[in-house]
Amino acid sequence: MNNKSIVLSVAVFGLILLSVAAWFFVRPMFMRAAIPTEQTLAVLRPHSPIIGPEDAPVTIVEFFDPTCEACRKIYPVVRDIMAEYGDTVRLAIRYVAFEGKGSVEAIRVLEVARKQGVFQPVLEALLRDQKRWAKDGAPEQELIIQISTEAGLDPEAARTQMLEPIIAATINQDRADAEVLGVTQTPTFFVNGRSVNSFGEAELRALVNEEVAASRK
Incomplete structure (x- = not known):
């Protein structure tokens, strides 16, 4: 084999080694950047109302029915968790x-409240007075609007x-995502996409703590 052939062979062999090395270096990056699954996308949508810092590294997602008594009872716990971790956690x-139908009417009012920039005070007012407007399984739209108005809603604009x-x-969309995720009751929580396996304050706090710790590494 002449010198030219030897040089060419060495060059080809070097390119092969470089390609193999590059594959093993880049491969983990491809593995980490996996295409989001339908379930991953279903957990959180851009339209979802947010309470807390927009750029918080930990997101608690709550599938929520405004007439749900358990949702009313757990809300102060969620607020306490957010207060504990400051700008690290959002809802x-x-x-x-x-x-x-009653739940849908309350949701419509909440979405209007978000449009008007008073989502959180209206949400908290409806939860606080839930026993008034959601009693006997027949929520009253006018009472929902009245309570929301006291919390800052513009009622005339809201009706349109x-x-x-x-x-x-x-x-x-939220109903469809709940079906994809197998949500059958409220409240159902996800923390940074991880589901809380069983409903309870301890379970929610533990998962949030894990994700906060991970975000600080």
Whole structure:
């Protein structure tokens, strides 16, 4: 074999080694950047109302029905968790109207409240007075609007805004995502995409703590 052939062979062999090395270096990056699954996308949507810092590294997602008594009872716990971790944790609300028409009416008001910039005070007012407007399984729309007005809602604008197609689209998307994720009751929580296996304050706090610790490494 002449010198030219030897040089060419060495060059080809070097390129092969370089290609193999590059594959093993880049391969983990491809593995880490896996294509999101349908379930991953279903946990949190861009339209979801957010309470807390937009850039918080830990997101609690709650599938929520405004007429759900357990949702009312757990809300102060969620607020306490957010206060404990400061700017590290935020809450995203997903709607599931398991209780039917009354839940849908309250959700419409909440979405209008978000549009008007008073989502959190209206949410907290409706939860605080839930026993008034959601009693006997027959929620009263006018009472929902009255309570929300006391929390800062513009009622005249709300009556028109509640009919906007985007609100129906939001309700339908959240319902579809709940089905994809197998959500059958409220509240159901996810923390950074991880489901809370059993409902309870201890389980939720433990998972949030894990994710906060991971975000600080």
